[in-house]
Amino acid sequence: MTRLWNDPxxxxxxxxxxxxxxxxxxxxxxxxxxxxxxVVPDGQVAVVIGGGSGxxxxxxxxxxxxxxxxxxxxxxxASPSTQQIVSVAKAAEHxxxxxxxxxxxxxxxxxxxxxxxxxxxxxxxxxxxxxTDDISSATPAEKHKRRGIAGDLTVFRIASAAAEAxxxxxxxxxxxxxxxxxxxxxxxxxxxxxLPGAEAPLFSVPEGRxxxxxxxxxxxGIDETExxxxxxxxxxxxxxxxxxxxxxxxxxxxxxxxxxxxxxGSLKYEEMFVIYRRIAELLSxxxxxxxxxxxxxxxxxxxxxxxxxxxxxxxxxxxxxxQTPVDxxxxxxxxxxxxxxxxxxxxxxxxxxxxxxxxxxxxxxxxAALVVSVTAETIDTHVDELGRLDQIAGDGDHGIGMQRGxxxxxxxxxxAADRGAGAGTVLVHAADAWSDRAGGTSGALWGVIxxxxxxxxxxxxxxxxxxxxxxxxxxxxxxxxxGKAEVGDKTMVDALVPFSAxxxxxxxxxxxxxxxxxxxxxxxTRAAAATADLLPRMGRARPHAEKSLGxxxxxxxxxxxxxxxxxxxxxxxxxxxx
Ligand SMILES: Nc1ncnc2c1ncn2[C@@H]1O[C@H](COP(=O)(O)OP(=O)(O)O)[C@@H](O)[C@H]1O
Ligand SMILES: O=C(COP(=O)(O)O)[C@@H](O)CO
Numbered sequence: 035m036t037r038l039w040n041d042p043x044x045x046x047x048x049x050x051x052x053x054x055x056x057x058x059x060x061x062x063x064x065x066x067x068x069x070x071x072x073v074v075p076d077g078q079v080a081v082v083i084g085g086g087s088g089x090x091x092x093x094x095x096x097x098x099x100x101x102x103x104x105x106x107x108x109x110x111x112a113s114p115s116t117q118q119i120v121s122v123a124k125a126a127e128h129x130x131x132x133x134x135x136x137x138x139x140x141x142x143x144x145x146x147x148x149x150x151x152x153x154x155x156x157x158x159x160x161x162x163x164x165x166t167d168d169i170s171s172a173t174p175a176e177k178h179k180r181r182g183i184a185g186d187l188t189v190f191r192i193a194s195a196a197a198e199a200x201x202x203x204x205x206x207x208x209x210x211x212x213x214x215x216x217x218x219x220x221x222x223x224x225x226x227x228x229l230p231g232a233e234a235p236l237f238s239v240p241e242g243r244x245x246x247x248x249x250x251x252x253x254x255g256i257d258e259t260e261x262x263x264x265x266x267x268x269x270x271x272x273x274x275x276x277x278x279x280x281x282x283x284x285x286x287x288x289x290x291x292x293x294x295x296x297x298x299g300s301l302k303y304e305e306m307f308v309i310y311r312r313i314a315e316l317l318s319x320x321x322x323x324x325x326x327x328x329x330x331x332x333x334x335x336x337x338x339x340x341x342x343x344x345x346x347x348x349x350x351x352x353x354x355x356x357q358t359p360v361d362x363x364x365x366x367x368x369x370x371x372x373x374x375x376x377x378x379x380x381x382x383x384x385x386x387x388x389x390x391x392x393x394x395x396x397x398x399x400x401x402a403a404l405v406v407s408v409t410a411e412t413i414d415t416h417v418d419e420l421g422r423l424d425q426i427a428g429d430g431d432h433g434i435g436m437q438r439g440x441x442x443x444x445x446x447x448x449x450a451a452d453r454g455a456g457a458g459t460v461l462v463h464a465a466d467a468w469s470d471r472a473g474g475t476s477g478a479l480w481g482v483i484x485x486x487x488x489x490x491x492x493x494x495x496x497x498x499x500x501x502x503x504x505x506x507x508x509x510x511x512x513x514x515x516x517g518k519a520e521v522g523d524k525t526m527v528d529a530l531v532p533f534s535a536x537x538x539x540x541x542x543x544x545x546x547x548x549x550x551x552x553x554x555x556x557x558x559t560r561a562a563a564a565t566a567d568l569l570p571r572m573g574r575a576r577p578h579a580e581k582s583l584g585x586x587x588x589x590x591x592x593x594x595x596x597x598x599x600x601x602x603x604x605x606x607x608x609x610x611x612x
Contacts, residue, residue: 036227036228036229036230036336036337039230039231042229042230042231042232042434043231043434043437043438043441045087045110045230045231046087046107046108046109046110049087050063050067050068050087050094050107051063053068053094053095053363054068056363057363058071059071059363060072060097060098060099060361060362060363061094061097061098061363062376062378062379064104064121064122064125065118065121065122065125066106066107066114066115066117066118066119066120066121066122067084067094067104067105067106067107067114067118067121067122068094068097068104068105068107068122069097069103069104069122069125069126070097070098070099070103070104070126070376071375071376072098072099072372072373072374072375072376073373073374073375073376074103074126074128074373074376075128076128076129077128077129077130078103078128078129078130078197078198078200079130079131079132079133079196079197079201079202079203079206080103080104080123080126080127080128080130080131080132080133080197081101081102081103081104081133081135081190081193081194081197081206082102082103082104082105082106082119082122082123082126082132082133082134082135083096083097083102083104083105083106083134083135083136083186083190084104084105084106084107084108084113084114084118084119084122084136084142084146085106085108085113085114085136085137085139085142086108086109086110086111086112086113086114086139086141086251086431086473086474087107087108087109087110087111088110088111088227088229088251088334088335088336089250089333089334089335090331090334090364091331091332091333091334091362091363091364091365092137092186092187092332092333092334093105093106093107093136093186094107094363095362095363095364095365096186096187096190096362096364096365097362097363098360098361098362098363098365099198099359099360099361099362099370099372099373100191100194100195100198100358100359100360100361100362100367100368100370101190101191101194101360101362101365102190102194102362103126103128103194103197104122104123104125104126105122106118106119106121106122106123108141108473108474109431109434109435109438109471109472109473109474110229110230110431110434111229111251111429111430111431112141112431112435112472112473112474112477113139113141113142113144113145113146113473113474113475113477113478114142114145114473115145115469115470115471115472115473115477115478115481116145116148116149116152116469116470116478117466117469117470118145118470118473119134119145119146119149120149120152120153123149123153123158123160124153124158125378127158130197130202130203131158131159131160131161131202131203132150132153132158132159132160133160133161133162133163133193133197133203133206133207133210134146134149134150134160134161134162134163135162135163135164135165135186135189135190135193135210136164136165136182136186137164137165137181137182137183137186137250138164138165138166138178138179138180138181138182139181139182140475140572141473141474141475141477141478142164143164144475144478144516144517145473145478146162147162148478148516150162159203160203161203161204161206161207162207163189163193163207163210163211163214164182164214165182165185165186165189165214165217166178166179166180166181166182166185166214167180167182167183167184167185167186167188167189167214167217167218167219167344168180168181168182168183168185168219168220168221168249168342169218169219169220169274169275169278170220170221170246170247170248170249170255170256170274171247171249174278181249181250183219183221183249183250183296183333183342183344184219184221184250184294184296184332184333184342184344185214185217185218185219185294185344185346186332186333187294187328187332187333187344187365188213188214188216188217188292188294188344188346188356189210189213189214189217191213191355191356191360192209192210192212192213192352192355192356193206193207193209193210193213194360195355195356195358196209196210196355198358199355199358209351209352209355212349212351212352213346213352215280215281215282216280216282216283216346216347216348216349216352217280217344217345217346217347218275218278218280218344218345218347219275219294219296219342219343219344219345220247220271220274220275220342220343221247221248221249221250221296221298221340221341221342221343222244222245222246222247222248222255222267222270222271222340222341222342223239223244223245223248223252223255223298223335223338223339223340223341224239224244224245224261224301224339224340225238225239225300225337225338225339225340226238226239226252226338227251227252227298227299227335227336227337227338228336228337229336229430229431229434231434232421232430235252236251236252236425236429236430237252237425239258240258242260242261243258243259243260243261244258244259244260244261244262244267245257245258245340246258246259246270248340249335250298250333250334250335250338251335251429251430252335252336252338252429252430253427253428253429264305264308264309264311264312265309265312267309267341268309268310268311268312268313268316269312269316271309271313271341271342271343272313272316272317272343275343275345276320279347280347282347282349283347285321286317286320286321286322287320287321287322288321288322288323289321289322289323289347290322290323290325290347290348290349290353291317291322291323291324291325291345291346291347291348292324292325292326292327292328292345292346292348292356293310293313293314293317293324293327293328293343293344293345293346294327294328294332294343294344294345294346295309295310295313295327295328295329295330295341295342295343296328296330296331296332296333296334296341296342296343296344297330297331297334297340297341298331298334298335298338298339298340298341298342299331299334299335299336299337299338299339299340300337300338300339301339301340301341303329303330306329306330306341307329309341310327310329313343314327325348325353325356326356326357332365386450386463386466388450388453388454388455388459389455389456389459389493390493391454391455391456391457391458391459391493391494392456392493392494392495394494394495394496395456395457395458395491395492395493395494395495395496395497396454396455396456396457397496398456398457398496398497399450399451399454399455399456399457399459399460400451401457402447402451402457402460402461402488402497403444403447403448403450403451403460403464404603405600405603406440406443406444406447406448406460406461406464406484407444407447407448408599408600408603409440409443409444409596409599409600410437410440410441410443410444411599412440412595412596412599413433413436413437413440413592413595413596414437414440414441416433416592416595417433417434417436417437418433419433420432420433420436420588420591420592421433421434423585423586423587423588423591424588426581426582426585427570427581427582427585428588431474432476432588432589432592435472435473435474435476435477436472436476436480436592438471438472438477439467439468439469439471439472439476439477439480440468440472440480441471442467442468442470442471442472443464443465443467443468443471443480443484444464445467446463446464446466446467446468447460447461447463447464447467449463450463450464455493456492456493456494457488457491457493457496457497458488458489458490458491458492458493458497459488459493460488461484461485461487461488461491462484462485462488462489464484464488465480465481465482465483465484465485465488466481466485468480468481468484469481469482475517475589476526476589476592478516478517479513479516479517479526479589482509482512482513482516483509483512483513483530484509485512486505486508486509486511486512487502487505487506487508487509488505489505489508490504490505490508491505498547499541499545499546499547499550500541502537502541502547502551503534503537503538503540503541503542503550506533506534506537506538506554507534507537507538509530509534510527510530510531510533510534513526513527513530514527514531517572518572519571519572522568522571523568523570523571523572524565524568524569524570524571524572524582524587524590525570525572525587525589525590526587526589526590526592526593527590528561528562528564528565528568528587528590529558529559529561529562529565529587529589529590529591529593529594529597530558530590530593531561532554532557532558532560532561533554533555533557533558533561533593533594533597534554535557536550536553536554536556536557536558537550537551537553537554540553540554547604548601548604548605551597551600551601551604552601552604552605554597554601555594555597555598555600555601558590558593558594558597558598559594559597559598561590561594562586562587562590562591562593562594563586563591563594564586565586565587565590565591566583566584566585566586567583567584568587569582569583570582570587
């Protein structure tokens, strides 16, 4: 149970404030996260990590000399937004390009890839290696789909050591990929974790039972067994990992390996030492040479009681890099020669310009802002229900993520309308605020939706039914192009595509916008409900496909709720709104 918070939706921000206040020796705050507070030599590759909050010391606790140059810090269990990542990367960059590395989660990939594209467009060279160490999350044939857990540490460290040694972007990328290939993890848990403000844990394990093969968000495990003895658990973890030695390691005999026993949040160190005692015996019995063992917390899941074992199989090059000194808030090895302090301060965030707008579009701006406001109210009303749906096969954060995004969008839309923006700019500002503040997959996609509609209706004329339907059609295409999901994958696309099709059909047959919108919202509601029968093929829910059968997709459901509420708004004043 996470017991202490002020406002749950402010938890991540307040946590960052406190973290920076306590660790100014190593980090300073920038928009979107933290960067090193010490001077970095010109031309050094910047290693930028990041991910959702709730995993301390991942990710910000691993920023400092010898390790990462910056960390983009998302909301609880949600990827940082594209804007956050761009901002941190620009602050961390010192002329040698940016190397991104993070755990392989859909929201992170979506947002880090988009940030990488933006930086490249600005002339900054970037490469990426996603961490895929968790062997329980996909088969060896689909290794690239595996998620990243405590193996983050080995990849981050090797990449950073290569950057500190003066390696260029190609070199840093090569050794990081090698470290990832040679890092394998497997985890178990005894209780689920509870997000701040939530009434119940994300999942529960029956008394005396243990969930096997689960990740760092309380995603359900792939199996459940009786809780074994400490020695029995050591045997399970070691046997699973030895059954999948990486390429280049034919046998454990004489192989040099770093074992990392990671606590997931509330397992006692003493319990871990008892387990590790047997892990060390088992590895030695196999003839493996143990190097620099780690027992502690490296990537947690709030208060989850559980543990994972990571085995990092060294070669000469990786071992040399692994032995270099590190000094970060949460992780120290060897003796680092302290660099001078970097007194740079981050510049204030620019206030986005308001382009000149035509009278017709300005007249519709307050309605556009009202639409965003109704969206935020709808999410406020359903926030718990959305969290519960996302808990079944996801990470339970759909409600709070949508709430954070929609509230920020409402404030941005109202501010733009007050400053004389046209309807298109109102929605574009709302889009940017939503994706920036919410992060995660749905934050990025709601940014695409609002931006597509805003750009289509533009700032000249009063939007009519045709331009609104064209905007929604552009949003539908945009979401599919960005997220790569198709109809039937059990995502918001399953509601958005029929919504758009029905809206276009209604408008083309001459229905007023309010009527066409109401028909489209009904179609979205039916389609969202029908996702209960689908098996997910994208994102967090994919490894838990069967668990999600019978439950609608949270993103499809929230989209249908929003569409319905906007329909009611339009119907209330049809002549004003058509
Ligand atoms: N690739 C995708 N394309 C479209 N929608 C997606 C995709 N991946 C996930 N989603 C939608 O996002 C929802 C999850 O949103 P949310 O929980 O807020 O984000 P996150 O998974 O990043 O925490 C899913 O229910 C689904 O509707
Ligand atoms: O969960 C995280 C990001 O993945 P999403 O796909 O956005 O849920 C985060 O905690 C790990 O970086």
